[in-house]
Amino acid sequence: MSTRFVFLFVALAACLGTCSASFADDLRLPERVQFNRDIRPILSNNCYACHGPDENQRQADLRLDTQEGAREVIEPGDAAASALVERTASDDPSLRMPPEEANKTLTPRQIALLQKWIEQGAAWEKHWSLIPPKRPPAPEVSLDAPRHNPVDAFIHRRLEIEGLSPAPEADRRTLLRRISFDLTGLPPTPEAVEAFLNDPSPEAYEHAVDRLLASQHYGERMAIHWLDLVRYADTNGIHGDNPREHSLYRDYVIEAFNDNKPFDQ
Numbered sequence: 001m002s003t004r005f006v007f008l009f010v011a012l013a014a015c016l017g018t019c020s021a022s023f024a025d026d027l028r029l030p031e032r033v034q035f036n037r038d039i040r041p042i043l044s045n046n047c048y049a050c051h052g053p054d055e056n057q058r059q060a061d062l063r064l065d066t067q068e069g070a071r072e073v074i075e076p077g078d079a080a081a082s083a084l085v086e087r088t089a090s091d092d093p094s095l096r097m098p099p100e101e102a103n104k105t106l107t108p109r110q111i112a113l114l115q116k117w118i119e120q121g122a123a124w125e126k127h128w129s130l131i132p133p134k135r136p137p138a139p140e141v142s143l144d145a146p147r148h149n150p151v152d153a154f155i156h157r158r159l160e161i162e163g164l165s166p167a168p169e170a171d172r173r174t175l176l177r178r179i180s181f182d183l184t185g186l187p188p189t190p191e192a193v194e195a196f197l198n199d200p201s202p203e204a205y206e207h208a209v210d211r212l213l214a215s216q217h218y219g220e221r222m223a224i225h226w227l228d229l230v231r232y233a234d235t236n237g238i239h240g241d242n243p244r245e246h247s248l249y250r251d252y253v254i255e256a257f258n259d260n261k262p263f264d265q
Contacts, residue, residue, distance in 0.1 A: 028161075029109070033117040035125040042114065043070075046104045047097070067124040076122040079115040088114060172197055176208055183209070184217035185224075219258035226253050 030038065043064050044052075050059040051069075063069030064084075073083040087097040089111050098104040106114075117123075125131065138153035143160045146169070147153055159166055170178070176196045180188040188196075196208050212218060232250060235241045255261075 029112055029116055033113055033120055035117065035123060036128045036131075038113050039117050040125075042106065042110045046102075046106060046110075049102070050098075070122075070124075074118055074122050076118060077120075079118040082118050085111070085115050085118060172204075175205065179205075179209060180212060183212040183221060184215055185221040186217055216254075216258060219254040219256070222257040223250070223253045 033039065047064045050057065051062045051064040052058070053063070053065050062072060064073075070084070073087075075081040079085045087095060088106050090096040093100055098106070138150040139157040141147075141153055141156045141160055143156045143165075145152075145156055145166045147156065156166065169175075173193060176188045176193060180186060180192070192208070192211065195211075196204060199207055201207070227250060232246065233244070234247065234250075235243050
């Protein structure tokens with residue numbers, strides 16, 4: 001997969017993740033509970049410190065990070081008979097997990113997710129990074145709103161569930177300004193605005209995106225995330241703050257994005 005589309009996908013995922021966070025305490029549950037999406041984060045954030053891969057910290061000789069270990073406290077198809085549910089939902093502080101000293105508490109929604117997952121058979125999944133991605137079918141939506149691509153169907157489905165209507169499409173100047181900042185970190189030039197406003201074709205937006213992706217500034221914008229992760233800096237930032245000759249690496253990362261170089265190259 002190319003670096004260009006990976007980062008565009010990550011940006012979209014971050015946006016959707018932020019939107020869904022506001023409903024974190026909502027008791028509405030997904031029709032089908034998925035281990036990687038719904039259950040693994042609960043166990044990882046609340047249980048693995050004492051029941052995870054670190055054998056030196058493991059309590060009660062119980063592992064919840066493996067399917068074999070988790071089966072010791074799970075009865076697939078029977079949440080009421082599962083010790084995992086019994087302990088996490090207990091009203092008795094001496095029995096409830098996580099314990100008080102862990103300073104972690106499962107929300108009612110998280111407990112309900114565990115229960116529903118077990119009732120549905122407690123299907124386990126390998127880590128998401130080891131599962132080849134599959135394109136899900138776009139959901140059926142009755143919401144009367146224009147859809148320009150399959151992603152819109154997923155967004156409209158969530159709006160439909162929440163009883164909301166999509167905002168009207170922004171005017172062309174606003175659309176170009178948004179995508180310009182997203183892809184280059186810079187406002188559109190007057191020439192780019194005029195070209196977009198005067199493009200009568202149905203693909204005008206796509207043409208504008210193509211022009212931005214072809215800009216040298218696109219690679220500069222995308223490289224920010226990568227260089228931040230590797231703690232890149234033009235100076236050492238210590239005492240005298242002397243310069244460091246790392247600019248060739250910076251330039252390589254920028255060009256990698258501008259050339260749409262795949263990660264495996």
